[in-house]
Amino acid sequence: MTHFDGWENTWASFDDYTVAAFQQRTGLDARRDLILGDFSSTNFRKWIDFRIATLTDFLREIRDNARAINPTIMVIPEIYPGIEEEATRVGADVYEMYAAVDAIAHEYEFGEGDHMASSRSQLDWFLYQAGMLSFRAFAQGKATWILNYSWDGDKNVDPREAMKNLAMSQVMVGANFWDAPGHVMAGSNDLPTRALIFDWIEKHERNLYSPRLPMHPVGVYFSPKSRDYDQDSFLPSYRGVLVLLLQKHLEFQVVTPRTLSAYYGEVLVLPSVSFLEEEEKKGLRSFVKQGGRLVITGKNATGIASSEKVKWFEDCPGRTHLQALQKDFARGSGESVEKFLDAVNVESGLKVDASPTIAANMALVEGKPHIFLANFAGLVPHKIAVPEAERGARITVSNTRKCSLKFLPFLGEVQVVHGQEVAQHQEFVLPRVERGAVVWLDECH
Known part of the structure; x- marks a missing residue:
């Protein structure tokens, strides 16, 4: 479908x-009753919903039939769209599909360009981080494979360096790396570099791929219907909030309609969420009633009045x-959004001081606070x-216990960092962060 000019507007x-199936489900004639591309039209929204549900049901049927023969079989589709508008246009929504399959291999790209690691801007890298962390939330513990490409003849870039950047960016979010040359799945741009990367991953897979649990997160709500029906409003807000939190090195957790009832953080951001099902509204009211704080930005579909617990x-931001x-990425990185950051502030006892070109995400791994840094x-x-x-770069810990800190550089070995006591805090100055690193607290007593 996506391999010819103009596919974006065909729907x-x-x-x-397909027309008969849609009519049976909705009573509408897809050839006569739709205004294609009119997101304000109820009929067109039904067409969007139908296409997404049909492809998701198709995968679920494949899995059910396969498991009827072999209960241990795993179904892992390769899907091109990510969290962005392409999901709505293609009808392949990985948020919905994760619930129907065992894992997803994402051939993840968005927007224009060749999508190679060698051609990404700094902002591209951060947006890919936001997308992949969203996938990990959608997966709810299932595996996430990323089938992206590092280099395809870029004369001014060493393919080995592009491979390392791509691998680092993926393992730091807990996604599985796949090495491929160009747009071909077989082979490698450099086999020794591939071996180096996978040997390192194997050696440190417990830190990279053990379950990551939230500690004191800022919740950020992913609204599938807002993305589907109002993408121009929701997507820049959602992606912008995630990039901001990554640059400010604040722990966050992507919350979805499937996980809302199980979210126990102190604050939840609704970034221009314009469409909510009644069950979602009920869950949000319950969250506030139980003491949670809502921070609503842009459009507000909650029906909840502003209060001390609800900031709009x-x-x-x-x-x-x-x-x-x-x-201007460099200038934009330093612009103030202090009122919003004050509104989402959560006391965590763990602070990262680093440049805004470092993306940081945090989680509890095997009972120990971990920080994953991508430079x-x-x-x-x-x-x-x-x-x-x-x-x-510094890590500050508000803790009456004394801890040591482990520092694992990408493709390097574990180093022990000892902290200094500063006003009832422990402060750790990190070794140089070259491409990326995993940092965790250890041996606290």
């Missing part, structure tokens, strides 16, 4: 079988932040594929 397919930013980064400083599309090393 296919309109074959006889009419202009979404996430959207504003993303727009600033799109104009995108200095990367320039088609020119520079070796990040500028981060010097002097």
